[in-house]
Amino acid sequence: MKFGVTWLLLLVLSVSSHAAIVNGVRVWPAPDNTRLVFDLDQPAEHTVLVLKNPFRVVLDVKGAQLKTDFSDLDLANTGISRIRSAVRNQNDLRIVLDMSSEMTPRSFALKPNDQYGDRLVLDLERSTLADLGLDSSPQVRQSVSKTLEAVNSLKRDVIVVIDAGHGGEDPGAIGPKKLREKNVVLAMAKELYDQLDALPGYKPIMTRTGDYIVALKKRSDFARQNNADLFISIHADAYRLPSAQGASVFALSNGGSVSAMAKYLADKENASDVIGGINGVSLEDKDDTLKSVLVDLSMTSTLQRSVEVGALVLAEIGRFTKLHGDRRSVGHANFVVLRAPDVPSxxxxxxxxxxxxxxxxxxxxxxRKKMATAIKNGVVKYFEQTPPDGSYIAWAQQQKNTTKKYTVAKGDTLSGIAARNGVSVNRIIAVNNLSGTSIRIGQVLLIPGA
Known part of the structure; x- marks a missing residue:
């Protein structure tokens, strides 16, 4: 009996003293940070320190061994020039990041979930976006103005924030053939961006333009910071039954009843921060300011506008592909990413x-192009029906209502016609889609209001 107890004690000591194995590492560069994720076979204690002259970030993992190779990592745009490792104190693993720019480290451990085992996350945060040679404005990606007229007359663009779901460590849903949601929706978001960017009076902005994670609340906050007129988050569903099919559009639930499927999808999307390793972010928004706004009439108005634009987008999507179930109307669910209180989402x-x-x-x-086109068409219809005050779209609609016809007579010039009507030559060219200033006798021109 004594021998059995001794053997059991030795077994326990052997298991508990087994070194943690670092068996993988992934790097996710973003505009304002770089994330390194180390895969472990069990939890391990760690410490992080910064060394200067030259600037280095050091990660010490207690009682760990390295079973992966850093040489294949793509370190472009990460702020890291090299990663090296060594054994410390004959037992610990030391990982040294030689930095090309100074960044602030932050680290934390993540417990296993459905997709990953134990992970150690090291975030390197930039003090300014200038470290990557990027613009320091909050806009990750913004369009240039499409019409000189809109700029000169200070008629503002309609701002549409396009959010590609998931990213980085969070792949989103994964299809039977391993297609990843994060890649699909990013490609679709970029297509929508390009289509809106080609339209006069629209300025699309993307919450992410690459493969990196953005916290759910930061996505809606980003829309507010950029004074967005509309926030669109793009995703791809997944369900335990492979027969589930069809597209759908959701707005935020106002606390009423939601379908079982809507709740299921919202719960999965709201888990993005946990899977992606957003440390310390609750899925339940406890912002007191937002709670007070939710009961305000302004929130009611925002929700109503969300449903209106959602219905137009849904109708356009239904023109070319199947909608989910009998969903011919906008669904409602408590998606965290839709909680901007004053931006239709x-x-x-x-x-x-x-x-x-x-x-x-x-x-x-x-x-993906057809889907982006359908979303764009719905958005355009919405803003044509309800153009924001002071926008180029509102101005353009006013011009349509005040436009008159003029037949070119002998001796007319475009500049003379423009001067007599108190409008610019460029406006007449734009309204009539002219390629230049040449006109002919008998030609009918549309003259916009002054």
Whole structure:
């Protein structure tokens, strides 16, 4: 009996003294930070310190061994020039990051979940975006003005923030053939960006332009910081039954009843911060200011506008692809990303990536372009119906209402016609889609109001 107890004690000591194995590492560069994620086979204590002259970030992992290679990592745009490792105190693992720019480290451990085992996360935060040669404005990606007229007359663009869901450590849903939601929706978001950017009077901005994670609340905050007229979050559904299919559009629930599927999808999307390793962010928004706004009439107005634009987008999507179930109206669910209290916000589920046929569609550039076009058409219809005050779109609609016709007579010049009507030559050219200033006798021109 004594021998058995001794053997058991030795076994316990052997298991407890087993060194943690670092068996993988991933690097996710973002505009304002770089994230390194180390995969472990068990939890391990760690410390982080900064050394200067030259600037280095040091990660010490207690009682750990390295079973992966750093040489294959792409360190472009990370602020890291080299990663090296060594054994410290004959037992610990030391990982040294040689930095090309000074960054502030922050680290934390993540427990296992459905997709990953134990992880150690090291975030390197930039003091300014200038470290990457990027603009220091809060706009990650913004368009240039499309019309000189709009700039000169200070007629503002309609700002549409486009949010590609998930990213970085959080792949989102994964299809039967391993297609990842984060990649699909980023490609779709970029297509929507390009289409809106080509329209006069629209300024699209993206919450992320690469493969990195953005906290859920930061996405809606980003829309508010940029004075967005509309926030669109793009996703792809997944469900345990592969037969589930169809696209849908959601607005924030105002506390009323929601369908079981809507709650299921919202719960999955709201888990993004946990999977992606956003440390210390609660999925339940406890912002007292927001809670007070939620019961305010302004929030009611925002929700109503969200439903209105969502209905137009949904109708356009339904023109070319199947909608989920009998959903011919905008769904409601408590998506964290839709909680901006004063920005109309919708979430587009572009299809079920868990359905083999729809996974193939989502992997197709042609399908993604059709989806982006449908979203764009719905957005344009909404703002044509309710143009924001002071916007180029509101001005353009006013011009349509005051436009008159003029037949070119002998001796007329475009500059003379413009001067007599108190408008610029450029405005007449724009309204009539002229290629230049040449006109002919008998030609009918549309003359916009002065």
């Amino acid at each position: 919708i979430l587009v589920e572009s299809g079920f990536i868990s359905n083999p046929r729809e996974e193939a569609n989502l992997g197709s550039a042609a399908y």
